[in-house]
Amino acid sequence: MKKIRILSKSQQETKDFGEKFASSIKAGDIICLFGDLGSGKTTLVKGLAKGLHISPKKVHSPTFTLMNVYEGRKSFPIFHFDLYRIEDTNEIFSLDYEEYLFGDGVAIIEWAEKLENLMPKNYYSFELKHKSENERSITVTKKEKR
Numbered sequence: 001m002k003k004i005r006i007l008s009k010s011q012q013e014t015k016d017f018g019e020k021f022a023s024s025i026k027a028g029d030i031i032c033l034f035g036d037l038g039s040g041k042t043t044l045v046k047g048l049a050k051g052l053h054i055s056p057k058k059v060h061s062p063t064f065t066l067m068n069v070y071e072g073r074k075s076f077p078i079f080h081f082d083l084y085r086i087e088d089t090n091e092i093f094s095l096d097y098e099e100y101l102f103g104d105g106v107a108i109i110e111w112a113e114k115l116e117n118l119m120p121k122n123y124y125s126f127e128l129k130h131k132s133e134n135e136r137s138i139t140v141t142k143k144e145k146r
Helices: 011-024 041-051 097-101 112-118
Strands: 004-008 030-035 067-070 078-082 106-110 123-130 136-143
Touching (some): 004 011, 011 136
16 A cells, blocks of 8 residues: 545545545554544544444544444444543553454554554554644555564
8 A cells, every 4th residue: 555645625525535445444454543633533533434334423532431442233343542641551551452453343543652662563554634724634654564
């Protein structure tokens, strides 16, 4: 996969991109989201969920619970992490995160930079950046280490 770059001009375009990208996701994949507050990470997750046959209405940022699980009728589950409030990577261990990151669903991690040395070897990196009030640049790269 080459690097994908798009300019989203609205929340709907961000959701549509996530929905379309979901067709390339398989069970066991890990998606790491990087971006400032309000850059569209949770909006993107709603699109990914829709593309995986999970209602986007179920998706909300798990800021205070650290992880939400979304089950679909036709799809594998999404394990949606939000590490914004994590101050120490040891807090992640309480989640049994490896069971979810390397399980039978897809793990989507907001604020993935907080994983630090726990960052998986293989994952999709989504970098979201503000361009204007409504525009976001989204860069997707597949990271693979052997």
